[in-house]
């Protein structure tokens with residue numbers, strides 16, 4: 506019998522050859538925020554290996570929406586590069602999605618730093634960006650317009666889908682999270698208030714592009730911190746998004762600024778993370794204090810499947826399972842629980858032939874052992890560090906020289 510993940514599927518206007526989504530894993534291939542040949546080839550390669558939908562990671566909707574310098578900026582200048590990427594993926598028979606995000610108060614580059622509520626931004630202290638100001642009405646209007654503009658850039662570049670980032674502690678998740686949103690105006694307080702700004706953004710994007718593009722929202726099923734968004738509230742968020750016209754919900758969790766490894770689980774590779782910090786002080790802080798400030802969480806297969814169950818029961822649009830989908834068996838478990846699509850990150854980095862093996866009727870299980878060295882080294886080009894083939898000096902030089 507065909508594996509359920511290999512059935513063709515539909516998300517809004519988008520028809521997919523199968524139900525496997527390559528989820529966003531920051532590629533580290535957008536120096537100064539621009540599309541490179543290396544990024545194009547990275548996604549074309551997943552397409553060649555038969556995934557159904559490949560997701561380009563973290564497209565900042567404006568320059569001030571970047572957490573760090575080398576994230577993709579989705580503005581008019583990016584359109585030609587993105588169009589080249591979309592064409593390359595389409596040539597391989599795959600569809601392509603662009604993740605759209607804004608960092609809000611979690612950034613090393615924005616100035617001034619603005620989020621839903623005033624407070625500290627420890628991530629930006631060494632860069633002189635340690636203090637967050639509260640967004641005012643004009644900021645909300647500007648960011649809303651930036652999301653719409655970026656979605657139209659994706660559409661005009663020939664993308665098939667956009668994934669709006671409402672999770673992981675970025676701006677729209679900062680509004681949704683009761684621990685990060687302490688506003689007393691109509692954009693804070695109860696869930697209706699915390700949803701107001703994210704819903705404004707989503708509704709405008711849906712109005713602008715949903716006739717042509719699938720509009721997905723990546724949300725937290727659980728913030729993973731005391732007092733944060735929990736699975737029951739997350740289900741209400743999903744219902745509101747469905748009513749706003751969204752075509753699919755991607756279920757993740759965690760706040761990168763408080764519980765980064767809640768969304769990954771497994772090892773916290775502190776030494777490798779310290780090596781990739783910019784400054785001596787940050788390197789020292791990561792090695793010395795990382796154990797305290799970067800908690801680890803045990804990994805288990807399909808680690809968000811249970812928390813996302815409320816969402817599967819609450820909405821009729823497709824729900825995309827995510828988190829620790831490590832093999833044919835776990836995908837089947839997700840399908841039985843009612844998830845209609847399956848997003849894989851590290852498993853596809855470690856085993857790019859995963860879908861082809863499913864197609865051959867095998868029961869693949871990923872080699873990924875959640876060492877998370879891929880996360881520590883993502884800035885130099887994301888890949889499975891554990892199982893990468895040893896590179897010759899010549900290969901390394903060629904990779905470093907490829908724009």
Ligand SMILES: Cc1cc2nc3c(=O)[nH]c(=O)nc-3n(C[C@H](O)[C@H](O)[C@H](O)COP(=O)(O)O)c2cc1C
Pocket residue numbers: 528529530531562563604670673723757768769827828829830848849850851852879880883887
């Ligand atoms: C190297 C790496 C980079 C990531 N970058 C992003 C990102 O840019 N945007 C995002 O929403 N999630 C990002 N994630 C999280 C993944 O999308 C996904 O939520 C997480 O890896 C769990 O899925 P998995 O168990 O299949 O890897 C990243 C994960 C990894 C491993």
